[in-house]
Amino acid sequence: MKKTAALFLSVLSLSAVAQNLSRTISVKIEQLQQAQANGEISRLSESEKQIMNRGLNEALSVIRDNGRPTPRPTDNRPDTNNDPGQWRRNSSYARNQVQVFSDDRCSRLITEVLPRDNCGRLNSIFGNQNAWSVAVNGKCTDILDTSFANICGSAVRLSSAQAPRSADLTVYTDDRCTANLTVIDPGVDCEALGGVLGNTKVWSVKIGNSCVDIPDTTFSTNTCNNYQDAVLASYENDGSRRRGDDVELFSDDRCTNSVMTVKRGTNCQALNGVFNGQKVWSVRFRGQCVDIQDTTFLPACEGYGR
Numbered sequence: 001m002k003k004t005a006a007l008f009l010s011v012l013s014l015s016a017v018a019q020n021l022s023r024t025i026s027v028k029i030e031q032l033q034q035a036q037a038n039g040e041i042s043r044l045s046e047s048e049k050q051i052m053n054r055g056l057n058e059a060l061s062v063i064r065d066n067g068r069p070t071p072r073p074t075d076n077r078p079d080t081n082n083d084p085g086q087w088r089r090n091s092s093y094a095r096n097q098v099q100v101f102s103d104d105r106c107s108r109l110i111t112e113v114l115p116r117d118n119c120g121r122l123n124s125i126f127g128n129q130n131a132w133s134v135a136v137n138g139k140c141t142d143i144l145d146t147s148f149a150n151i152c153g154s155a156v157r158l159s160s161a162q163a164p165r166s167a168d169l170t171v172y173t174d175d176r177c178t179a180n181l182t183v184i185d186p187g188v189d190c191e192a193l194g195g196v197l198g199n200t201k202v203w204s205v206k207i208g209n210s211c212v213d214i215p216d217t218t219f220s221t222n223t224c225n226n227y228q229d230a231v232l233a234s235y236e237n238d239g240s241r242r243r244g245d246d247v248e249l250f251s252d253d254r255c256t257n258s259v260m261t262v263k264r265g266t267n268c269q270a271l272n273g274v275f276n277g278q279k280v281w282s283v284r285f286r287g288q289c290v291d292i293q294d295t296t297f298l299p300a301c302e303g304y305g306r
Contacts, residue, residue, distance in 0.1 A: 093162045093163070093165060093187070094162070094163045095115055095159060095160060095161065095162065095163055096136055096137055096158050096159055096160075096161055096162075096163045097112070097135075097136070097137050097138065097159070097163075098112065098113045098134065098135070098136055098155050098158050098159040098196070099111070099112045099113070099134065099135040100112075100113060100126075100131050100133075100134050100148060100151060100155060101131070101132065101133045101134065101135070101140075102129050102130045102131065102132060103130075103132055103133060104132050104133050104142045105133060105140065105142070106133045106134075106135045106140035110126050110129050110131065110148055111126060113152070113155040113156055113158075113159050114156075114159055115156070115159045115160040116160075117152075117156050117159070119149075119152040119153050119156060122148070122152055123148065123149045123152055126148040126149075126152075127147065127148055127149035127152075128147065128148070128149070129147065129148045130145065130146075130147060130148075131143070131145075131146050131147055131148045131150070131151045132145050132146075134151075134155070134196055134197075136158065136182065136196065136197075137163055137164075139180060139181075139182070141181060141182075141197060141200060142200075143196070143197065143198075143199075143200060144198065144199040144200070151195075151196065153195070154192060154195025154196045155195075155196055157189070157191070157192040157195065158189070158192040158193060158195065158196050160192075161188070161189035161192045161193075162187045162188070162189065164182075164183040164184070164185045164187070164188055165185055165187060166185050167183050167185070168183075168184060168185045168186070168207070168231040168234070169183070169184040169185075169205060169206070169207050169227050169228075169230060169231050169274070170182075170183050170184075170205065170206045171183070171184065171202055171205055171219065171227065172202070172203060172204045172205065172206070172211075173200065173201050173202065173203060174203055174204060175203045175204050175213045176204060176211065176213070177204045177205075177206045177211035181197065181200060181202065181219065182197060182219075184224060184227045184228055184231055185228075185231060186228065186231055186232055186235065188224065188228060190221050190224035190225045190228055191221050193221075193224050194219065194220050194221030194222070194223070194224050195221070197219045198218075198219060198220050198221070199218050199219065199220070200218060200219045201216065201217075201218055201219075202214070202216075202217050202218060202219050202223065203216050203217075205227070205274055207230070207231075207260060207274070208261065209258075210258035210259060210260060210261075212251075212258075212259055212260070212274075212275065212278065214274065214275070214278065215276075215277060226270075226273030226274065227273065227274055229267070229270035229273055230270050230271045230273055230274045232267070232270065233266055233267035233268075233270040233271050234266075246261045246262075246263050246285075247261065247262050247263065247283055247284070247285050247304040247305070248260075248261045248283060248284040248285075249261070249262065249280045249283055249297070249300055249301070249304070250280065250281065250282045250283065250284070250289075251278065251279050251280060251281060252281055252282060253281050253282050253291045254282060254289065254291070255282045255283070255284045255289035259275060259278055259280060259297065260275060260297070260301070262300075262301050262304055262305040263305060264305060265305070266301060266305035268298060268301035268302045268305055269298075271297070271301060272297060272298045272301070275297040275298075275301075276297065276298070277296055277297070278296060278297040279294065279295075279296055279297075280292070280294075280295050280296060280297055280300035281294050281295075283300070283304060285304075
């Protein structure tokens with residue numbers, strides 16, 4: 001009985017400091033299970049058994065939690081993990097806030113769409129209303145005119161998806177990177193985003209601090225996927241930022257209009273989904289501006305990203 005009592009007290013004390021002692025907790029649990037098999041636990045009172053079980057449950061919960069990666073929602077890059085698919089999305093990160101409006105300027109709210117909303121239920125109430133704009137994480141976008149019923153499914157999916165955590169690539173509807181449309185990072189759900197913002201004009205993008213006036217296009221799931229591939233080109237497989245000697249590309253002869261920075265190992269084909277056909281007339285390397293033979297993005301990237 002003394003041995004059982006000692007084990008009982010051990011579980012109570014360990015549950016309070018279990019974050020640092022999960023291995024010890026596992027050993028104590030095995031000892032308690034053995035004591036139970038020997039009939040020693042049956043001698044405890046019911047209240048003592050309840051307290052002990054509560055301590056065991058807390059300990060087991062800590063052991064399970066210690067096996068999970070700790071999210072870093074304020075970190076400005078994806079979590080480091082050997083599986084590149086894992087750091088792109090994490091269920092503990094913030095979700096998108098999605099609101100649908102019946103006018104072009106996000107002034108007449110229809111409803112906020114929540115992650116577990118049922119479109120059958122929502123459409124029975126709002127289905128016939130115009131859906132002319134949406135606000136995603138507080139940013140209003142004048143979308144292609146449609147009805148609430150047509151956009152509901154995509155809006156629910158987007159509200160369930162992870163919100164951007166870092167402004168790796170920003171998409172704009174004007175030529176000068178002033179009218180922000182959306183942000184693309186490794187965790188963005190492009191199918192959901194394309195379903196809500198599809199066919200909205202895209203005229204410029206910003207990667208890092210460089211604004212680039214790209215050939216006019218429209219936003220779609222495919223466009224988003226191309227941009228996300230370009231974002232991933234700046235990361236290693238473990239989620240860390242790619243490092244190396246930077247070569248900055250410019251669209252003029254004097255290194256004033258920055259296009260993109262490339263370095264050894266850069267995935268130029270992925271970046272070309274954003275910068276296809278973009279002229280490159282000069283580069284800056286180790287502080288020196290060089291007026292190069294006029295070329296376009298892909299050959300410049302492949303030449304200087306070796």
